[in-house]
Structure formats: structure tokens, C-alpha cells
Amino acid sequence: xxxxxxxxxxxxxxxxxxxxxxxxxxxxxxxxxxxxxxxxxxxxxxxxxxxxxxxxxxxxxxxxxxxxxxxxxxxxxxxxxxxxxxxxxxxxxxxxxxxxxxxxxxxxxxxxxxxxxxxxxxxxxxxxxxxxxxxxxxxxxxxxxxxxxxxxxxxxxxxxxxxxxxxxxxxxxxxxxxxxxxxxxxxxxxxxxxxxxxxxxxxxxxxxxxxxxxxxxxxxxxxxxxxxxxxxxxxxxxxxxxxxxxxxxxxxxxxxxxxxxxxxxxxxxxxxxxxxxxxxxxxxxxxxxxxxxxxxxxxxxxxxxxxxxxxxxxxxxxxxxxxxxxxxxxxxxxxxxxxxxxxxxxxxxxxxxxxxxxxxxxxxxxxxxxxxxxxxxxxxxxxxxxxxxxxxxxxxxxxxxxxxxxxxxxxxxxxxxxxxxxxxxxxxxxxxxxxxxxxxxxxxxxxxxxxxxxxxxxxxxxxxxxxxxxxxxxxxxxxxxxxxx
Amino acid sequence: xxxxxxxxxxxxxxxxxxxxxxxxxxxxxxxxxxxxxxxxxxxxxxxxxxxxxxxxxxxxxxxxxxxxxxxxxxxxxxxxxxxxxxxxx
Numbered sequence: 128x129x130x131x132x133x134x135x136x137x138x139x140x141x142x143x144x145x146x147x148x149x150x151x152x153x154x155x156x157x158x159x160x161x162x163x164x165x166x167x168x169x170x171x172x173x174x175x176x177x178x179x180x181x182x183x184x185x186x187x188x189x190x191x192x193x194x195x196x197x198x199x200x201x202x203x204x205x206x207x208x209x210x211x212x213x214x215x216x217x218x219x220x221x222x223x224x225x226x227x228x229x230x231x232x233x234x235x236x237x238x239x240x241x242x243x244x245x246x247x248x249x250x251x252x253x254x255x256x257x258x259x260x261x262x263x264x265x266x267x268x269x270x271x272x273x274x275x276x277x278x279x280x281x282x283x284x285x286x287x288x289x290x291x292x293x294x295x296x297x298x299x300x301x302x303x304x305x306x307x308x309x310x311x312x313x314x315x316x317x318x319x320x321x322x323x324x325x326x327x328x329x330x331x332x333x334x335x336x337x338x339x340x341x342x343x344x345x346x347x348x349x350x351x352x353x354x355x356x357x358x359x360x361x362x363x364x365x366x367x368x369x370x371x372x373x374x375x376x377x378x379x380x381x382x383x384x385x386x387x388x389x390x391x392x393x394x395x396x397x398x399x400x401x402x403x404x405x406x407x408x409x410x411x412x413x414x415x416x417x418x419x420x421x422x423x424x425x426x427x428x429x430x431x432x433x434x435x436x437x438x439x440x441x442x443x444x445x446x447x448x449x450x451x452x453x454x455x456x457x458x459x460x461x462x463x464x465x466x467x468x469x470x471x472x473x474x475x476x477x478x479x480x481x482x483x484x485x486x487x488x489x490x491x492x493x494x495x496x497x498x499x500x501x502x503x504x505x506x507x508x509x510x511x512x513x514x515x516x517x518x519x520x521x522x523x524x525x526x527x528x529x530x531x532x533x534x535x536x537x538x539x540x541x542x543x544x545x546x547x548x549x550x551x552x553x554x555x556x557x558x559x560x561x562x563x564x565x566x567x568x569x570x571x572x573x574x575x576x577x578x579x580x581x582x583x584x585x586x587x588x589x590x591x592x593x594x595x596x597x598x599x600x601x602x603x604x605x606x607x608x609x610x611x612x
Numbered sequence: 613x614x615x616x617x618x619x620x621x622x623x624x625x626x627x628x629x630x631x632x633x634x635x636x637x638x639x640x641x642x643x644x645x646x647x648x649x650x651x652x653x654x655x656x657x658x659x660x661x662x663x664x665x666x667x668x669x670x671x672x673x674x675x676x677x678x679x680x681x682x683x684x685x686x687x688x689x690x691x692x693x694x695x696x697x698x699x700x701x
Contacts, residue, residue, distance in 0.1 A: 229681040365668040434647040445624060452625070454696055456685035463697045470625040483626055487636065488643060490624040491615055507653040546642050 130155035132609065135295040135349040136376075139197045142189070149182035149189075149200030152295075153244050156202045160246070160293050163612045166274055168266045169288035171207050172215050173247040178202065185242045197376075198356050199242030204294035206285050207248040208255055209340065210329035211235055214245070218331050219263035220253045222451050222458045222477035232329020233364065234298060234340055234357045241356055246294050250284030253479045254448065255305055255333045257281050258551040261542045262481045269538070270313060272577050272610040276535040279309030279551075282343070286313035289343045291612060296353050297343040302333050303436050304530075304555025306341045307567035311530035311580025314569045315607065316350045316597065317343045319555075321588045322562035323368040325354075326361030334443035335366075337436075337559040345607040347568065347598040351376040354590060368588075375591050383599040384418030386592075389523030393429035394554055399532040406571030407529050407581045413603040414596065422523050426515045429557060431508055433549060436556035438492050438505035444482075445489025451477060484545065513561045520586050525596050528554050530567040530580035554582060564590045568597045570604060613648070615640045 130152050133141070141147045157175055164170060185200040205211060208218045210228040212235075217223045231239065238245070252262035260268045260283025268283045270276040271291040278287040282299030286309035289297050299306040301319040310317025318341045325340045332338060342353035351374075358372040388411055395404050415421060453459035453473030460476050463469030478486070492501035519526065532553055541548045558565040563584055570581035581600070585593035617636045621628045628636055679692055688695040 226685055229677055229684060362668075431650050434650050437643065438647055449625075453687060455694055457687070459687035466697050466699050467625075469697055471627040474625055475627040478626075483628075484636070484639060484643075486624050486626065487615075487617065487620050487640065491620045491640070491644075492647075494620065494623060501647060504650050504653060505647075508650060511653060545639055546646060549646075 129159070131159045131292045131295070134346050134606075135201050135344060136197070136352055138201060138295060139352070142200045145189070149185040149244065150179060152200060153178050153182040153202050156246060156294065163291050164293060166269065166612060167271055167287050167291045167293065168268050169249055169284040169291065169293055170204070170247045171217055171219065171250050171265055171284070174214055174245050178244045178246055181242070181244045185244070188242070196241035196356075197352060198238065200244060202244045202246045202295045203238060203353070204246045204249045204285060204288045204297040205235065206251055206282050206297070206299045208251060208300060208331040209235060209298060210331070211245065211248065214248060216248065216331070217265070218254050219251045219265055220478065220482070221264045224264070224458065226457055228329070230329065233326035233361045235329065237357055249282070249288055249297060252281035252283070253482050254331070254444070255281040255300055255302055256444070256481050256485055258304070258308060258548055259536070259541065260284060260309070261538065262479055264479060267538055270535045270577070271612055272314060273535065273575065275537055276577065277312070277538055279312035279531065279535065281305040283309045285343050286310050286315055286317065289313070289315045289345055290610065292609065296349055298340060298353070298357070299343055300330055300338060300340050301559065302337045302440060303559050304552045306343065307530050307555050307565060307580070307582055308551060310343060310567040312535040312578065314578030314610070315343055315345055316347055316566065316568050317341065318350050318354055318566045318590065318594070319558060319564060320354060320358065320590060321564040323366050324372065324564070324588060324590070325357050326359070326364040326367045328361055328363035332447040334440040335447065336443060337440060339559070347594055347601050348376065348379060350566070351379060351594050370588065373591070375594050378591050379595055379598045381595070381599040381602050383414050383596055386414070386419040386525065386596060387422055387523040388414060388419050388596070389422050389424040389519055389526040391424050391426045391429065391519070391526060391528060393426050394528035398550060398553055399529050400534070402573060403529045403532060403534075403579050406579045407527060410570040410581050410600055410604060411527050414599060417599055417603070424519045424523060424526070426519060426557070428508060428512050428515055432512060432557045432560060433553055435505040435508040435512070436552070436560055437488065437549065438501050439509065439560070441485045441489035442493050442502050443489070445486045445493065448482070448486055509560050512557055516561045516563060525593055526584040528582045528584065530554060530582040534573040534575065534577040534579060558584055563587060564593060566593050566597045568600055569607070570600070613641065613644050615644060
């Protein structure tokens with residue numbers, strides 16, 4: 128077994144016992160990257176030299192007897208919308224092709240202070256807008272389970288890198304499903320933490336009331352390990368919440384006796400593939416055998432969630448992306464004739480089609496005469512969706528649904544049809560609208576050998592319960608099965 | 613419903629080529645068609661008046677970034693200043 132094949136928590140133990148060095152582990156990942164990256168295209172930027180230096184630093188500290196964190200020496204990939212000091216952070220956009228931040232995101236500082244090794248920056252849909260990673264300006268990432276298929280998105284590079292063992296762990300961001308959906312399509316575990324539990328300082332904003340940074344791993348324990356490292360209050364993010372975050376890693380027992388699992392009928396409707404539904408229900412039945420109980424519930428506004436999501440997300444995006452004007456950083460058009468000409472050509476040449484489409488939609492729903500009909504209605508719907516979840520959680524502890532309504536689709540299949548692409552998010556957007564935590568875990572494989580994912584949604588700040596349920600499921604279903612590359 | 617793409621694009625400081633206009637129009641009309649299915653909601657009671665957003669107090673911080681660092685990513689810099697096209701005639 129190669130070093131890169133071990134789970135992060137196992138590698139951590141091996142490092143601690145001195146069975147391997149951080150340099151050996153990091154080298155193992157870069158050898159793997161050299162072997163498969165040309166097929167997968169998960170990375171935009173590799174951080175090889177600095178990664179080896181950080182690994183050596185960890186080895187030196189360990190040799191001198193210093194007590195180190197569990198993540199010390201673990202190679203981690205970072206989505207390319209999370210700021211890294213001195214390493215390009217492009218958001219997979221021509222607009223930021225040469226942008227090199229002069230500061231680290233809080234999550235990156237946290238990882239570095241724990242001795243984690245940054246392998247590089249991972250591909251994504253431009254400005255995190257998309258569900259297939261095909262909207263990247265630079266390259267199309269492939270699904271390691273079938274190189275003709277998409278890895279999902281927008282954190283497709285993060286999911287693919289972890290599935291292909293090109294990183295031990297990865298960070299992504301999730302605004303409407305961008306961690307959970309690619310995790311589902313690539314057969315790995317992905318957690319969207321509660322809104323406010325992880326600092327977004329240094330995350331390039333898409334829709335600030337929905338955006339959340341979260342972890343990817345090849346098993347539930349690995350995801351818990353990374354979540355514990357990044358959670359916590361940060362004064363640099365006004366939405367981050369002051370509270371104690373007890374270790375989720377140490378709380379994983381796999382005991383689900385008495386756990387009440389809600390099954391919302393609206394998530395098992397006609398838009399979801401029958402095989403996906405069957406495999407989620409089969410997984411829930413396994414948890415029932417271990418002592419959990421099923422309760423049918425209803426979340427009636429689910430059908431309208433996608434509409435509310437696209438209105439709120441695009442409205443916020445149109446405002447957030449106004450900063451890209453060619454003045455202080457990023458792309459600037461050639462020979463501008465006037466200030467307005469510079470703004471318009473810079474933005475039209477620097478942004479891709481999907482980003483422009485969403486800016487136009489967002490500007491429209493906020494414009495005079497349409498605000499009440501669209502934006503205000505969507506915000507009221509958001510309150511109703513939150514209220515429905517709150518009521519549901521009075522009677523259940525977790526809610527189980529499919530993550531993606533279908534398996535990974537072919538590259539090019541949906542890219543010309545925005546509505547069909549948006550439908551990939553029908554099971555995930557409600558969670559962002561309500562600010563809840565949710566994890567996606569592999570729960571089956573299609574006849575084409577492509578993974579399905581089950582989504583477990585929890586109460587605000589109750590990552591512990593959903594991760595424990597996910598861990599119990601993993602004990603029945605088995606851990607990550609690596610694709611042949 | 614048809615969206616006046618040229619007008620909205622102007623508000624967003626985007627320039628849409630005439631050749632692309634019809635594609636944007638038809639895509640936007642599909643999207644608006646989808647979101648128009650949202651029900652009318654009289655749930656104003658759901659708005660919690662007491663839950664106003666808590667704003668962070670302004671505070672001075674020791675900014676360790678140098679002028680050079682801040683200007684590092686600017687497209688055009690002369691004498692330590694960002695250069696833009698003439699704004700006033």
C-alpha cells in the first residue's frame with residue numbers, strides 16, 4: 128500500500144509514531160500527482176517546493192520533541208477561491224489570472240499554524256458558480272471514476288483531488304451545494320458546516336449570506352479532523368459565531384440507537400433518479416438495524432427553494448462582484464478610452480458566460496420595479512424554509528436525503544442548458560438557505576460504477592450528530608473505494 | 613417575461629455583444645420563467661424585528677501591509693499610485 132492511500136487520520140498516527148516522515152508523505156503525494164494529474168486536472172497551481180519545506184519543518188520540530196497537532200505534516204489541497212499569501216488565487220477566472228494575495232485566509236493560517244502542508248490550489252467553477260467545474264477559465268477537471276464525466280462543482284477540483292489521492296484532505300466552499308454535490312459525484316465525504324461556524328475571512332465572496340468553507344476527506348473521520356481544525360470564532364468575519372466547538376473527531380462512536388431520522392418526501396420526488404432514492408433508503412434501513420428510527424416528515428416549500436436560491440445568490444453576487452472593475456487588482460482591458468469603457472470592457476472580457484449571466488440576473492431582480500416581485504419574495508421564502516426546518520427538527524435529530532439527484536454526468540452534457548445544470552442543486556440549496564450543517568457520504572454505485580451520495584442535514588451547530596450518523600453509515604457501507612486511474 | 617438585457621447589462625457595467633444578445637435573452641427568459649413559480653407569501657410575520665443584524669464596531673487595527681504589497685496586484689502604478697483613465701475633463 129502506498130503512503131498516499133492511507134486515510135489522513137492513519138497518516139497522522141504513523142507520523143506521530145515516527146513510522147514515516149512528513150517529507151516522505153508529501154513526496155508520496157507529489158509522485159501521485161505526477162502520475163495522475165494529467166488525467167484528472169484537479170489543480171490550477173502546485174505548491175511543490177514550499178510544501179516540501181513545510182514538511183521538513185514539521186520533521187525538524189518532531190525530531191526536537193515538540194508536541195504537534197494531528198494535522199502536522201498532512202498534505203492538504205485548497206480551493207482556488209481561498210486566499211493564500213504569495214500563492215496565486217485565481218477563482219478559476221481570467222479576472223484574477225495573475226492575482227497573488229498578500230494575506231492568508233483565516234482557515235489557511237489555522238492549517239499552517241498546525242503544520243499542515245499545502246499541496247496547491249484546486250480547480251473550480253469560475254467564482255464558484257456552477258455544478259460541474261466546466262466553468263473554469265483554465266481547465267476541465269475530470270471525475271476520477273470516469274474521466275469522461277464531470278466531478279461536480281463548484282469545488283470539483285477539491286473532490287477529484289481527494290478521490291484520486293492527489294491530496295490527503297481538501298478545503299472547498301459551499302454556497303448552494305458546492306462541497307456536497309462534488310463529494311457525492313466523486314465518492315468522497317464532504318461537509319458544509321453551519322453558517323457562522325467557520326471563518327470566511329479570505330474567501331473570495333460569491334453570496335455572503337450563504338457561503339461557507341468546509342472540508343473534504345476520504346472518510347468521515349478525516350472530515351471531522353479537518354472540521355475541528357478550521358471551526359471557531361474569528362473577529363475578522365463578523366458572521367462567525369462565538370461559541371465552543373467541541374472536537375467532533377473524538378465524539379465519533381457510530382452509536383445511533385434512538386437517533387430519529389427524518390425522511391422528507393419532497394426530496395424523493397420525480398426529479399430524483401430512482402436508483403439514487405433506493406440507495407439512500409437502503410442506507411437509512413441499515414441505520415435502523417443499528418437502532419435508529421425513521422420518521423416521515425414534510426418540508427413543503429422545497430419545490431420553490433431553487434428559485435429562491437438563484438435569486439438570493441445572484442443578487443448578492445451582482446453586488447459582491449462589482450469590486451472587479453480593473454482599478455486596484457485583477458485584469459484590466461487593453462487601452463481603455465474612458466473610465467466607463469474600462470469598467471465595461473474589463474468586466475466583459477474578464478468574466479466568463481455563467482458569471483455574466485448571474486450578474487445580469489442579480490442586477491435584474493434588484494432593479495427598480497422588480498425588487499418586490501423577485502428579491503423580497505425570495506427572502507420571505509427563505510424565512511419560511513427556515514421555519515419549516517426548525518419545526519421538523521422538533522421531532523427528528525437528522526434529516527436524510529439524496530445529495531445529487533443523479534450520478535456524475537458527461538462533460539458537455541448540461542453546459543449549454545442553464546436550467547438543467549441548476550437542477551443538480553435541488554437537494555442541497557435548502558441547507559444554505561437555512562444556514563444548516565449537512566454532510567454528504569457515499570451510499571452506493573450506479574450500474575456505470577459511479578458513486579451516489581446521501582446527505583445528512585442537522586440542527587444549527589450540531590455537526591457532531593450528523594458526522595456520527597455518517598460514521599455509523601460508513602461502518603455498514605464500507606470506506607472509500609479508490610477508482611482505477 | 614422578457615428582460616431588457618442591454619439595459620440591465622449597462623446597470624451592471626457589462627457590455628454584451630449584439631451577436632450574444634439573443635442567447636442571453638432566451639436563457640434569462642427561461643430562468644425568469646422558473647423563478648416566477650414562487651408563491652405569493654404573506655408571511656411578513658416571519659420577519660423578526662428584534663433580530664436586526666449586529667454590526668461590528670469600527671476599530672483601528674495595526675495594518676502590517678506595506679504600500680508596496682497593497683499595490684503589488686494593481687494593473688498600472690506610477691509613483692506609488694494606482695493609475696486610471698482620466699475621469700474629469
